[in-house]
Amino acid sequence: MHTLCLTAINARYTHSNPALLYLREAVRDLPVQTDILACTITQPVLDILQELHARKPDWVGLSVYIWNTEKVRLLLPEIKKVLPETKIILGGPEVSYAAEKWLAEFPDIDFIIRGAGENALRTLLNDSGRCEKIISQPPPALDDIPFPYRDEDFPEMAEHYIYYESSRGCPFSCAYCLSSRTDMRPDYRSVDKVCRELDMLCGHTPRIVKFIDRTFNARKSHSLPIWEHLIKKNPDTCFHFELHAGLLTDRDFEVLARAPEGLFQFEIGIQSTSPVTLDAINRKIDWDLIRNNIRKLMDMGTFHVHVDLIAGLPFEDMTGLSTSFNEVYELGAHALQLGFLKVLPGTEIADKTTEYGIESLDSAPYQVLETEWLSFAELSFLEHLETALDRLWNSGRFSRTTPVLTDLYPTPFDFYRTFTKFALARSEMNEKQWPKVAALILAFIDRRHPARRDYVLDCLRWDWCFQASSQYYPPILDNGLDHLLRHKRRELRTVLRENNIELTQSEINSTVLFLAGTEEFSRETAMKEVLFIRKNGTRVPVFPAR
Numbered sequence: 001m002h003t004l005c006l007t008a009i010n011a012r013y014t015h016s017n018p019a020l021l022y023l024r025e026a027v028r029d030l031p032v033q034t035d036i037l038a039c040t041i042t043q044p045v046l047d048i049l050q051e052l053h054a055r056k057p058d059w060v061g062l063s064v065y066i067w068n069t070e071k072v073r074l075l076l077p078e079i080k081k082v083l084p085e086t087k088i089i090l091g092g093p094e095v096s097y098a099a100e101k102w103l104a105e106f107p108d109i110d111f112i113i114r115g116a117g118e119n120a121l122r123t124l125l126n127d128s129g130r131c132e133k134i135i136s137q138p139p140p141a142l143d144d145i146p147f148p149y150r151d152e153d154f155p156e157m158a159e160h161y162i163y164y165e166s167s168r169g170c171p172f173s174c175a176y177c178l179s180s181r182t183d184m185r186p187d188y189r190s191v192d193k194v195c196r197e198l199d200m201l202c203g204h205t206p207r208i209v210k211f212i213d214r215t216f217n218a219r220k221s222h223s224l225p226i227w228e229h230l231i232k233k234n235p236d237t238c239f240h241f242e243l244h245a246g247l248l249t250d251r252d253f254e255v256l257a258r259a260p261e262g263l264f265q266f267e268i269g270i271q272s273t274s275p276v277t278l279d280a281i282n283r284k285i286d287w288d289l290i291r292n293n294i295r296k297l298m299d300m301g302t303f304h305v306h307v308d309l310i311a312g313l314p315f316e317d318m319t320g321l322s323t324s325f326n327e328v329y330e331l332g333a334h335a336l337q338l339g340f341l342k343v344l345p346g347t348e349i350a351d352k353t354t355e356y357g358i359e360s361l362d363s364a365p366y367q368v369l370e371t372e373w374l375s376f377a378e379l380s381f382l383e384h385l386e387t388a389l390d391r392l393w394n395s396g397r398f399s400r401t402t403p404v405l406t407d408l409y410p411t412p413f414d415f416y417r418t419f420t421k422f423a424l425a426r427s428e429m430n431e432k433q434w435p436k437v438a439a440l441i442l443a444f445i446d447r448r449h450p451a452r453r454d455y456v457l458d459c460l461r462w463d464w465c466f467q468a469s470s471q472y473y474p475p476i477l478d479n480g481l482d483h484l485l486r487h488k489r490r491e492l493r494t495v496l497r498e499n500n501i502e503l504t505q506s507e508i509n510s511t512v513l514f515l516a517g518t519e520e521f522s523r524e525t526a527m528k529e530v531l532f533i534r535k536n537g538t539r540v541p542v543f544p545a546r
Helices: 018-026 045-055 069-082 099-105 118-126 191-202 220-233 250-256 275-280 287-300 318-329 376-394 401-406 412-425 434-448 450-465 482-498 505-509 519-525
Strands: 002-010 032-040 059-063 087-091 111-113 162-164 208-211 238-243 264-271 304-311 335-340 368-370 512-515 529-535 538-544
Touching (some): 002 018, 002 045, 018 032, 032 045, 045 069, 059 069, 069 087, 087 118, 111 118, 162 191, 191 220, 220 250, 250 287, 264 287, 287 304, 304 318, 318 335, 318 412, 335 376, 368 376, 376 401, 376 412, 376 434, 401 412, 401 450, 412 434, 434 450, 450 512
Parallel strands (some): 059 087, 238 264, 264 304, 304 335
Antiparallel strands (some): 512 529, 529 538
């Protein structure tokens, strides 16, 4: 019996590659022993080679994406050195649209599967002797493709995202997306089958199941019954969906209103609010409708909402991008990702680079370098601004402080631009640790807005209390509360007894005391003293300290 090793080189340990699981199941009835080798891009090439050599497969299949293409390029010349008889198969979007180029550069590649791989891999394994080096076959109907997961997969994936696909393709034609291609027509798995498979997944209690459907709510007869099924079942799992906010209707909101908190999270691609830019990339949207629908989702208070913008799109200069940024930021979504255009081979935008004056990296990730409307220096600065956005707002660790900072400026973008310049001048743009970011914020306030220092200190202390790993403040925020904390702990025990609340001694010992230093903060929050405890791994305010 021949052996096939399907090799995934993932971006992170918590990621997985469902495409290879689909392929494993697609050839399950063939006389081929198939296993999955899961690696990450941080692993040395030698380690991956040793893993492959230990298996000594007859076939090695590599799935190539923008995040692992450079690692695959390093690995390819080495495989034949240690496994000269092993045949190498490549697949995935990175090779599908540049197969000839890959074969010319790496003659040791035996076969490349272009596009969907389920039928092509079966053909190749059945009769490789009659196959051309580049194999392309129509995909099977998604409903006919076997469920990719087995029960024995889950122990090894306990800490991983579980990816699930209830549809393929996309009904839209965004110029930068491979799913907009005419050969990526929408195809749906039957609702009954989806619900049965989700029940199976829920039986293993994964932390999160990420639907990889490009536009989950494109077909109401598909999305609504799946949501209703999950709401009724209410498993101890979070489900992630990519939505088109403009397609949400009153019926959607009626169903979603019944969803328990934490069951669903949504990612919504907005990309730009400029009508000219949206027209150039084939996104026909009603921004007012989208804005109102996102606000409805936010007002429900039961979903984590993530929104996306793309820098480097046609016709959007710095002024236009700042307008898009401000309009989207003011929605108050839990996360705003400022991404950068990737000029992917095979997309419409890749065919119009000359028309739009777009320069991009020649190799993965094909990120935009400059356009007719944004210079390389401007795009580089926006990457730093994205870092500031991630540290302050998207991290969720400065949720009280960040709105105070943005309110000091005419627009959110004005603040982030000013803060980013300040951080770059101090060479502190890449600080990640909470105390160091807090110190940077205070330095910024001292320089730019010293009259607000005491109030910002209160905000930072409040934010710290929600995540403190001990009862002590970092030195930058210390306000000498240690002697008060011992007294407040004695009061805490009394209040706990009076209210029949049980805490462990460890939870009591980790109590953090917040004491407002300004009347302004006390007045706004109606609290001057608050005790925070760590309960189930999370910091929570229990009640005002007496």
